[in-house]
Amino acid sequence: PYEMGKSTKNMTDDGYPIDIYGSVTEHMVIEVEALRAGENKPLPTVDEFLNRSKSEFTKLGATIKEESVALGGTSAKKIDVTYATQGQTFRFSQYVFLDQGVLWNIIYQYPEKDQVGADISKEIQNKIQVTQQKEG
Numbered sequence: 001p002y003e004m005g006k007s008t009k010n011m012t013d014d015g016y017p018i019d020i021y022g023s024v025t026e027h028m029v030i031e032v033e034a035l036r037a038g039e040n041k042p043l044p045t046v047d048e049f050l051n052r053s054k055s056e057f058t059k060l061g062a063t064i065k066e067e068s069v070a071l072g073g074t075s076a077k078k079i080d081v082t083y084a085t086q087g088q089t090f091r092f093s094q095y096v097f098l099d100q101g102v103l104w105n106i107i108y109q110y111p112e113k114d115q116v117g118a119d120i121s122k123e124i125q126n127k128i129q130v131t132q133q134k135e136g
Helices: 046-059 115-124
Strands: 018-024 031-036 063-071 076-086 088-099 102-111
Touching: 046 063, 046 076, 046 088, 046 102, 063 088, 088 115, 102 115
Parallel strands: none
Antiparallel strands: 018 031, 031 102, 063 076, 076 088, 088 102
16 A cells, blocks of 8 residues: 655666666655666676675675565565664665566565564565556
C-alpha cells in the first residue's frame, strides 16, 4: 500500500542504465532499483553487487546476516543489516536478484526503535512478487 515515485536519474555514476523507484515515510524507506547492462558493460553478478553493500556496511561496523531466498520462484540473495549512524540505529533489508536481464536491488530501511517500521518490514519480508511478462 505504498505510493512509489520514479526518479529522473536514468544512469548510475558508473554508466549502467537504471530505473529507480522509491517511497519515504516517517517509518520506512523503500527503494527499488532496476539495473540493466550498459554498452560494453555487462551487469555485475548478484554476489558482486551484494558484496559492495556488505563492504560499505562493514565500514560502519554493522552486523550483517546473509541468506538465499526464493521470491515467487526466482532465487535471490538477501542481507539483513543493523547499523548505527548519527546516534540512531537502523534496520536494513536488501534483496538482490537477476530476472530477464535486469539486476533488481530492493531495499527496506527503518529506525530500529520504530515499531510501525518493524511491523511493516515483518509483514512484507520475502513477499516480493516477481512477475513474468508475457510476450505478444
